[in-house]
Amino acid sequence: MLNLLRNNTALRSCKLCGQFLKNDGARRLNSTIDRDVSKIRNIGISAHIDSGKTTLSERILYYTGIIDSMHEVRGKDQIGATMDFMELERERGITIQSAATFTQWKNHNINIIDTPGHIDFTVEVERALRVLDAAVLVLCSVGGVQSQTITVNRQMKRYNVPCIGFINKLDRTGANPLNVLTQLQTKLDHNAALLQLPIGLERDLKGLVDLINQRAIYFEGVCGTDIIYDEIPSQMRAESQDRREMLIEAVADVNDDIAEIYMEEREPTVGELMAAIRIATIERKFTPILLGSALKNKGVQPLLDAVVDLLPNPSEVENYALLNRDEEVGVGEPERILLSPERNADKDFAGLAFKLEAGRYGQLTYVRSYQGEINKGETVVNTRTGKKTRLSRIGQMHASEMKEINTTCAGDISAFFGIDCSSGDTFTSLNAPRLSMESIQVAEPVISLAIEPKNRGDLERFSKTLNRFTREDPTFRVHTDPESQETIISGMGELHLEIYQQRMKNDFGCEVVSGKPKVAFRETLGVPESKFDYTHKKQTGGSGQYGKVIGHLELLEDEADNMKLEFVNEITGTAIPKGFIPAIEKGFYEACDRGLISGNKLCGIRFVLTDGQAHDVDSSELAFRQAAIGATKQALERGSAYILEPIMQVDVVAPNENHGIVLNGINKRQGIITGSDSGLEYFTMYADVPLNQMFGYASDLRSVTAGRGEYNMEFKNYAQTSGHVQAELVQQFQGFDEGAMKKKGRR
Numbered sequence: 001m002l003n004l005l006r007n008n009t010a011l012r013s014c015k016l017c018g019q020f021l022k023n024d025g026a027r028r029l030n031s032t033i034d035r036d037v038s039k040i041r042n043i044g045i046s047a048h049i050d051s052g053k054t055t056l057s058e059r060i061l062y063y064t065g066i067i068d069s070m071h072e073v074r075g076k077d078q079i080g081a082t083m084d085f086m087e088l089e090r091e092r093g094i095t096i097q098s099a100a101t102f103t104q105w106k107n108h109n110i111n112i113i114d115t116p117g118h119i120d121f122t123v124e125v126e127r128a129l130r131v132l133d134a135a136v137l138v139l140c141s142v143g144g145v146q147s148q149t150i151t152v153n154r155q156m157k158r159y160n161v162p163c164i165g166f167i168n169k170l171d172r173t174g175a176n177p178l179n180v181l182t183q184l185q186t187k188l189d190h191n192a193a194l195l196q197l198p199i200g201l202e203r204d205l206k207g208l209v210d211l212i213n214q215r216a217i218y219f220e221g222v223c224g225t226d227i228i229y230d231e232i233p234s235q236m237r238a239e240s241q242d243r244r245e246m247l248i249e250a251v252a253d254v255n256d257d258i259a260e261i262y263m264e265e266r267e268p269t270v271g272e273l274m275a276a277i278r279i280a281t282i283e284r285k286f287t288p289i290l291l292g293s294a295l296k297n298k299g300v301q302p303l304l305d306a307v308v309d310l311l312p313n314p315s316e317v318e319n320y321a322l323l324n325r326d327e328e329v330g331v332g333e334p335e336r337i338l339l340s341p342e343r344n345a346d347k348d349f350a351g352l353a354f355k356l357e358a359g360r361y362g363q364l365t366y367v368r369s370y371q372g373e374i375n376k377g378e379t380v381v382n383t384r385t386g387k388k389t390r391l392s393r394i395g396q397m398h399a400s401e402m403k404e405i406n407t408t409c410a411g412d413i414s415a416f417f418g419i420d421c422s423s424g425d426t427f428t429s430l431n432a433p434r435l436s437m438e439s440i441q442v443a444e445p446v447i448s449l450a451i452e453p454k455n456r457g458d459l460e461r462f463s464k465t466l467n468r469f470t471r472e473d474p475t476f477r478v479h480t481d482p483e484s485q486e487t488i489i490s491g492m493g494e495l496h497l498e499i500y501q502q503r504m505k506n507d508f509g510c511e512v513v514s515g516k517p518k519v520a521f522r523e524t525l526g527v528p529e530s531k532f533d534y535t536h537k538k539q540t541g542g543s544g545q546y547g548k549v550i551g552h553l554e555l556l557e558d559e560a561d562n563m564k565l566e567f568v569n570e571i572t573g574t575a576i577p578k579g580f581i582p583a584i585e586k587g588f589y590e591a592c593d594r595g596l597i598s599g600n601k602l603c604g605i606r607f608v609l610t611d612g613q614a615h616d617v618d619s620s621e622l623a624f625r626q627a628a629i630g631a632t633k634q635a636l637e638r639g640s641a642y643i644l645e646p647i648m649q650v651d652v653v654a655p656n657e658n659h660g661i662v663l664n665g666i667n668k669r670q671g672i673i674t675g676s677d678s679g680l681e682y683f684t685m686y687a688d689v690p691l692n693q694m695f696g697y698a699s700d701l702r703s704v705t706a707g708r709g710e711y712n713m714e715f716k717n718y719a720q721t722s723g724h725v726q727a728e729l730v731q732q733f734q735g736f737d738e739g740a741m742k743k744k745g746r747r
Contacts (some may be wrong), residue, residue: 006168035316037343039349041307042368044113044128047138048148049712055113056138056303057101063225064103064110066398070223080707083434089728094365100366100413101398105304106293113411123442123475123492127423129155130440131368133415133488134311135163136303141175142679145183147651147686147714153188158441162282165192165289166307171282172298174680178492191379192287195277196302208291209236209300211221217302224297251276252286266465274309277350279599282312315341316413316729321426321435334436339371342618345407348432349370351408351544353416355426356472358507359503364396365419366511371430379429380416383434393417398528401639423472442474444563445490446646446691446715450515452487458510462487465508469500475737490520490544493713494695519692521729522563522603522644523595523636523646529554530639533629534611536623547627550611551574553635556604563718565592566606576612576624582610583621587628596636598729599642603718607632624666644718646691649674653684654700654709661704669693670722688716692725 045053061067078291102111113132117127129135135156139149156163165184168176177198184192197209199216207218209232218228218406232240252262255276261268280286290306292299322334333566348399349372357364366416373381379390395402395415409412426437453462459594466478466489477490491497494517519571531552538545556564567585585607592602607628614624650671654662656678662685666673671689692712721729 022646035409037341038313039108040111040313041108041311042111042314043307044115044125044132044135044161044411045133045138046115046125046152047641048140048143048146048152048225050710051138051140051143051149052294053138054114056136056166056168056300057112058475059294059297059300060304061101061103062111062223063304064105066101066103067538069745079574090264099397100415102396102413106308108308110304110307113413116733123440124355125152126155126442127440129159129161131352132161133314133317134307135161137163137165137308139169139180140168140185141169141180141428142172142682143653144176144180144480144677144702146684147188147649147712149612151714152319157284160284162284162312163287164281164303165190165287165312166303167289167291167301168294170198170201170291170298171203171205171293173202173207174609174682177201177289177291179693183288184289190287191254191285192245192289193251195247195288195306196291196299197236197240197243198291199236205293205296205298208302209233209240209242210302211247212270212277214240214244219298219301224300226589226628227301227493244412244692248273251286254280254283268620278310281310282316282649294740317341317435321370324434339410341371343373343411347410348435348504349374349426349427349429350432350435351380352437352672353419353427354423354678356421356423358472363418364395364397365416365421367408367414367416367427368413369408369414371409371410373407374427379430380419381430381432381564382419382421383426383436385421385425387420388430389419389552391416423474440474441549443715444520445475445477446520446648447493447497448488448490448518448520450481450486450488450518451501451512454511454513461508461510462504463513464740465504465510479659486515488518492715505583517628520646521598521600521721522601523598524602524604524642525553525555525636526640526642527555530632530635532635532638534627534634536627536630538623539618544618545620545623545626546615547623548579548613549609549624549631551609551631553632554606554608557607563603565589565603568608570607570608571612572611576609576614576621579620580614580619580624581609583624584628587625588632590625591629591632595634595641597641598726598733600643602632602636602727603644610707619697643721645721645725647688647716647719648691648713649716650687650689650694650696650711651714652709652711653682653685654686654701654705655681656683658705659683659685662701662709663699665700666705669697674698690720690721691715696745 004329045057047053062070100111102109105108106642113128115128135499137149137152139145140147159219160315167180169175170177177194181192184190190305195211196213198205199207199209207216209216214232216230216232220226229257239350246270248262249658251273252259257277258268260319261272269665277286277288282290288306288310290299290303292303294300319339320336321339322541323337331712339350348351349369351367351369353365353367355366357366374391376391376394379388381388393404394406394408395404395417397415400735403416405414424440426435429436453459466487466690469476471480475492476496479488481488489500491500497517501514529552535548536545567588569581592605596600618715652662663673666687666689668687670693673685673687673689675686677684697711701711
């Protein structure tokens with residue numbers, strides 16, 4: 001029987017189609033603190049670039065009444081999507097930084113973070129998933145599981161974030177949701193099953209089949225606001241029944257209640273099936289898959305229903321903090337304690353600063369509250385620095401807009417104003433125990449370039465702006481080259497650094513000029529182990545310097561650790577007083593900042609101290625630090641050090657007729673083809689390519705594919721560079737060192 005659901009409240013106009021429609025837009029930005037934690041959902045929307053995340057976020061805000069009209073990411077009206085509020089985002093049509101908002105659906109408060117899809121901004125996804133309870137993994141029905149999908153999936157696994165999948169863009173030519181489902185099961189190892197089937201595909205997309213409630217869903221009226229429930233089309237009933245049985249089997253594999261019902265050959269009720277799906281989803285044992293086309297306004301409302309019905313509230317997620325009971329933070333072994341998710345004012349407040357932003361409201365610090373509550377006017381303590389700050393204002397953010405609130409409780413995502421901190425800091429209430437939230441994993445930069453202000457009068461602004469960026473983004477690094485005195489910025493890719501240069505000009509009025517990008521090469525040992533026996537001895541009258549260290553450098557066994565450095569003290573006696581050990585460790589890390597053959601940092605090495613000798617009078621921290629530096633260099637000279645370079649996992653999507661020329665282009669850049677997928681019109685090629693060979697590839701690819709090709713690359717690992725590249729780097733370094741010595745001599 002036909003069932004029509006309509007919204008019959010305030011009229012509002014849709015600028016997308018120029019018509020009037022009905023919805024409850026009157027409650028825009030009306031934020032309240034709901035004491036019922038079960039009514040809260042904290043979700044992220046994550047996916048590969050250009051899968052439709054921001055368009056989906058725009059539809060969610062529209063259907064929930066937060067915005068009055070929908071706009072497109074690359075809209076003709078020059079307005080752009082709500083969540084892409086940065087000028088650069090609207091210019092480029094991509095999401096650069098994560099944006100937070102809040103809304104309501106069926107009496108549930110939903111906090112949403114829309115994250116970037118480009119790998120250069122992966123830290124935005126990383127820190128969003130760190131503070132969220134669940135996520136919506138958006139997949140393109142044509143592209144399927146792509147490189148950034150794999151990265152996001154790995155991040156979700158790292159933070160134990162449950163998710164539901166949304167296969168988007170069913171209206172696109174070549175849409176194949178069943179193929180995407182297979183990729184989820186094989187490439188990402190998800191126990192996934194469809195909760196819906198499409199009624200038609202591509203141009204013929206008309207609606208969806210709800211497999212749980214066994215009904216058809218159509219999205220009629222202006223912008224799909226009228227939801228019509230009807231019987232399943234007769235030609236789809238057999239397929240729907242088969243898919244429903246597959247869904248029940250997938251859930252039965254991970255849920256004992258459904259397994260028992262299945263063994264009894266009984267059909268589970270809708271309530272039984274939904275309860276089992278919810279439990280399995282929260283436990284990350286099952287991934288429910290929904291379908292739709294956000295651009296064509298189909299499938300968004302059922303997705304919101306699934307967020308409310310299937311994803312966890314804050315009380316169903318375990319969050320831990322480290323409690324250090326010693327007088328100084330970081331001293332002694334911290335205790336790992338479970339935080340209370342109940343919205344209880346009696347509990348000490350604990351919150352994590354996961355994002356910093358300088359906007360029109362000034363310095364904003366986005367905070368996820370994990371325990372207790374804090375009110376406007378009260379004082380919070382930064383447990384890293386010990387600094388106390390009175391909260392003059394607290395707000396909830398809707399993209400670039402802000403709604404002031406008086407209280408933030410466990411489970412909330414809010415913004416503090418005027419707080420001096422860094423991304424990843426923990427805040428607690430005054431006189432609370434020193435809690436530290438578990439940190440966010442931050443990838444190492446792979447590319448650098450030298451920059452300077454175009455106008456010398458902007459030096460102070462230049463310095464302040466770079467300092468602000470490093471506090472906002474932990475993957476953006478700044479240092480001064482000790483030889484050339486140039487300012488070097490480092491990041492995750494060309495686009496990453498390009499965006500920051502543009503922001504300096506557009507947002508802070510400081511135009512910069514830059515040099516050629518430089519790859520972050522590394523040096524390491526060429527043998528498994530290299531011994532050292534080094535004595536630092538200096539006598540200049542009076543007390544001298546004496547320190548002797550014995551041990552070896554060794555390669556770290558696990559290739560996944562080839563970016564790390566470790567120091568191990570294996571001295572059991574009193575050959576070296578314990579007070580000098582930290583100086584030896586400091587000397588080792590200092591020596592690793594500049595390699596012997598190319599001047600690049602060392603990595604993948606463990607310094608093992610086994611013996612040594614100290615002098616009663618002449619030994620000092622300085623002497624042992626210099627001894628460690630000399631020992632490291634001695635072992636490297638004996639250990640045939642060689643150069644490593646970053647290898648990127650490159651995914652190229654291009655028209656089928658350009659397959660040969662794209663393949664040749666990858667081969668010329670010393671890439672190794674690792675696989676490919678074919679579609680009706682486009683193919684996807686996967687390759688491992690040295691980052692040093694990828695400069696200028698974007699323009700080359702556009703040229704050979706008439707602008708229709710695109711690529712994405714992600715850091716994979718470090719590997720030994722080719723012989724001619726190593727020789728070139730060594731020659732450059734030796735020439736630079738000789739020039740620096742001559743310059744120093746003239747002084």
